[in-house]
Amino acid sequence: MLRILHNTKIDFIRLWRTAAIATTLFIIPGLVMFLVSGFNWSIEFTGGTRIQLLFNEAPDVSAVRSELTTAGFPNAEIATFGSPNELMIRVQDREAVSQQDQGAGTVVQSIRTALDKRFGEGAYTVKRTEGVGPKVGAELSQQAAIAVLIAFGITLIYLAWRFEWRFALATILATMHDIIATLAFMKYLNLEISLFVVGGILTVIGYSMNDKVVVFDRVRENLKKARKVPLYDLLNQSVNETLPRTVMTGSTTLACLLALLIFGGDVIRPFAWVLTFGIVVGTFSSIYVASPILLWIERKYPRESADKAHVSKSQARAESQAEGAAVRPARGGKTPAAR
Numbered sequence: 306m307l308r309i310l311h312n313t314k315i316d317f318i319r320l321w322r323t324a325a326i327a328t329t330l331f332i333i334p335g336l337v338m339f340l341v342s343g344f345n346w347s348i349e350f351t352g353g354t355r356i357q358l359l360f361n362e363a364p365d366v367s368a369v370r371s372e373l374t375t376a377g378f379p380n381a382e383i384a385t386f387g388s389p390n391e392l393m394i395r396v397q398d399r400e401a402v403s404q405q406d407q408g409a410g411t412v413v414q415s416i417r418t419a420l421d422k423r424f425g426e427g428a429y430t431v432k433r434t435e436g437v438g439p440k441v442g443a444e445l446s447q448q449a450a451i452a453v454l455i456a457f458g459i460t461l462i463y464l465a466w467r468f469e470w471r472f473a474l475a476t477i478l479a480t481m482h483d484i485i486a487t488l489a490f491m492k493y494l495n496l497e498i499s500l501f502v503v504g505g506i507l508t509v510i511g512y513s514m515n516d517k518v519v520v521f522d523r524v525r526e527n528l529k530k531a532r533k534v535p536l537y538d539l540l541n542q543s544v545n546e547t548l549p550r551t552v553m554t555g556s557t558t559l560a561c562l563l564a565l566l567i568f569g570g571d572v573i574r575p576f577a578w579v580l581t582f583g584i585v586v587g588t589f590s591s592i593y594v595a596s597p598i599l600l601w602i603e604r605k606y607p608r609e610s611a612d613k614a615h616v617s618k619s620q621a622r623a624e625s626q627a628e629g630a631a632v633r634p635a636r637g638g639k640t641p642a643a644r
Contacts, residue, residue, distance in 0.1 A: 313545045317592050318537060318600065324593035328486065335489025344492065347499035348435060350446045353397035354412040357433040360424070363389035368423060376419035378412075386571065391432075412436065449503045456507050460514050468521060471602045476517045479595035483513040483586050490582045501576040509583030516551065516591045521599070523547050536603050540596045555588055 348355050366383055369392065373381045378396050386393040396412055413434050420429065460480065464473040487509055496502060523543040531539065562584070565577035 311549065313548055314541075315545055315548075316541055317544050318540055318596055321593055321597040324589070325597075328482070328589075328594070332482075332486055332489045335492045336485070338492050339488065344488075345495055345497045347497050347502075348395065348397060349500055350449070350498070351397050353395065353436075354416075355393065355395045355433075355435040356413055356416055356431065357386060358392045358394065358420075358429045359432050360390045360392065360429040361427075364392065364424065364429075366392070369394075369420065372419045372423045373416065376415055378416070445500065449500065452503065452507060453510075456510050460510060464514070464518075467518065468525070471599060471606070472521045472525070475595045475599040475602060476514065476521065478598055479517055479590045480510060480513045482594050483509060483583065483590050486586045486590075487579060487583050490586075491579065494578060496575045496578060499575065501573065502579055505576045505579035505583065508580055509587065512584060513587035513590065516587050517595045519550065520544060520547050520591050520595070524599075536600055540600060544592050544596065551588055551591075555584055558584055 366385075370381070370383055373379075373383070373394070373396075380396070382395040382397070384393050385391060394416060396416070413431075413436065417431070457480075461473075461477060464476050467473075468476070484506070487506065491498070491502070520543055523546055524539060527534075527539045527543055528536075534542075559581060562577050562581045565573055566581065569577055
């Protein structure tokens with residue numbers, strides 16, 4: 306049987322300060338960008354219309370924008386989609402969303418009429434259209450938020466049942482780190498937040514929690530076997546022992562996601578990006594975030610050593626037996642003093 310990274314003795318925890326600096330430098334700019342400009346929400350959440358067009362010849366984007374402005378869509382977003390001949394037009398302003406709510410094809414027909422006037426009816430082909438009204442968008446936004454909260458709530462309940470509070474708190478903080486880092490990554494790539502991406506975030510939460518549970522399960526087992534070994538050494542030992550499983554699981558999953566990134570198309574690619582980064586950051590945080598946090602909690606709030614508790618119980622039992630022997634009658638009904 307093939308075994309990789311067997312009996313490694315790498316001092317992972319030693320680099321926790323460098324890892325903390327690196328993750329801080331990665332997250333803070335993304336949060337600042339989010340506060341300044343927000344996220345790129347899909348029409349599934351905001352409501353609106355999206356139409357994908359394939360032109361016979363590469364169109365002049367400024368001419369397309371001018372025609373849409375004349376037609377009453379001055380805030381339309383126009384971008385090439387795969388090739389210069391292919392355009393993606395997205396209309397999400399309030400008036401267009403209201404029109405979309407009145408009829409599924411109202412905005413699409415208005416856009417087509419304007420483009421036919423400028424380029425001709427046979428100059429392009431409509432490949433895909435999407436339209437979401439404001440009520441549907443609001444419902445999807447609410448349901449997505451509820452789904453994320455439920456997933457995180459179930460995670461908290463499971464951790465509270467599975468581990469003692471020190472392990473659970475370290476896992477929760479590390480999982481929150483993964484979510485924030487993933488949101489920063491999405492902002493850097495300007496990924497559109499769609500239902501696919503929300504599903505990817507939920508998957509990242511599950512994967513991150515699972516990876517930390519695996520490591521902390523091994524830590525808990527090693528604590529029972531070697532109670533006198535410092536926690537620092539036990540954390541390094543546990544990470545090294547679970548390293549083969551982490552590498553095999555992560556590499557096979559990343560191979561599948563690489564195929565999605567290359568061949569999945571523009572619709573599924575944001576989902577694949579989120580999952581790819583989520584697996585990397587989840588593995589990273591299990592070693593360099595969750596473990597150092599657990600070590601800090603243990604030093605801040607040290608638990609009573611099991612050996613000390615055992616010694617205390619033995620001493621109390623011995624004292625109790627000694628007191629009982631002093632007052633217990635000897636054979637014949639007399640105490641030692643009477644004899």
